[in-house]
Amino acid sequence: MVVLLCFPRSLRLWAVFQQPLQSGEEVKQRVKTNYETLREWPGGERKTPGFLLSKRVKNAQDNSERGFLRVPPEEFWAWLKGWASDHTVRGYRRDLAAFFRWFREATGEEPAPANVTGLDLKEYQRYLLEVCHKKAATVNRQMRAVQCWLRWACNQREIGRVPEFPRAVAVQKTAPKALDRAAVNRLLRELEKENNARDQALVRLMLSCGLRVSEVVSLRVSDLDIGERHGFLTVQKAKGTRQREVPVPPETRRALRAWLSERAEKHRGQWLFPGKTDAKHLTTCTAWRVVKKYAWRARIPDLHPHTLRHTCATNLLRAGADLVTIAEFLGHARVDTTAVYTRPSLRDLARAAEQAET
Secondary structure, eight states, rough: OHHHHHHHHHHHHHHHHHSSOOSSHHHHHHHOOOOOOOHSSTTTTOSSGGSOOOOOHHHHHHHHHHHHHSSSSSSHHHHTTTTTTTTHHHHHHHHHHHHHHHHHHSSSSOOOOGGOOHHHHHHHIIIIIIIIOHHHHHHHHHHHHHHHHHHHHHHTTSSSSSOOOOOOOOOOOOOOOOOHHHHHHHHHHHHHHHHOOOHHHHHHHHHHHHOOOHHHHHHGGGEEEOOOOOEEEEEOOOGGOOEEEEEEEEHHHHHHHHHHHHHHOOOOOOBBBBBBSTBBBBHHHHHHHHHHHHHHHTTTTTHHHHHHHHHHHHHHHTTOOOOHHHHHTTOOOHHHHHGGGOOOHHHHHHHHHHHOOO
């Protein structure tokens, strides 16, 4: 009680909610009434007290205020899912929610396409760079999400034209991060020590075949053609809806045969990597956790599943494969996308600087 007397607002809060709550409509009415009471206090909180709300209701309120619930209509997401991967759709949801949150705070208006101007877009880019200290690639990605939404709105005749976007932030052009031979050996050593057939096959497919994590978890048993001296797999759910065939090298074939033998005793579904039930495949989040577990054991910081794909491409390039071959192997629609692996990495630049230093 002494604490409450020292803080008058806490005392008033206690007085408002001191009566026991009941269930049903009475609770809703009490919350509504007490919320209005709190709004009338000078400088008082404008949120419904969190301890009166269930976790689901409180999260819904917080998400609404943060901009997660007010998103473009479902028609936009249906159009986006028609050509973009699930990973891209999830990223656009996050990026657009962040833009809507900033737009409301900066302008006091709802982020309707007609309310967004070129000046707003310049200010948002500056906000991401100078206030949030985002990397150039991240800023460009978030701006592309907003641009995609506004172009869709223009095609739907919600606005007459797309506002002028600021120039993209210049990005230092270096090769994607890839593992060196020592790091790869440590990773494979930890996999062998664990002796988990599923995990070995999962990681090998990304490291040796260059598959994206979404492509790996979506593989069916029927997509495999594995023999003693040959091996191919068909990627049905590829990025950009492009189907492709990928050769499977010997060590990966051996890991796949071991997993298929073990899998036949436990699962009967169509998926190569079943999830909690045979009806669903392994989720990308679970695949991420698998990679992170062995990366931690192998002392490889910041290892992502896509880094394994970059490592595969880098190894192909160092083995003498040409860009056209690597592009076909990875499923790139343009050779320009594959050419990024020919650029020097940060490690190469550091080595050159050390050698040039007198």
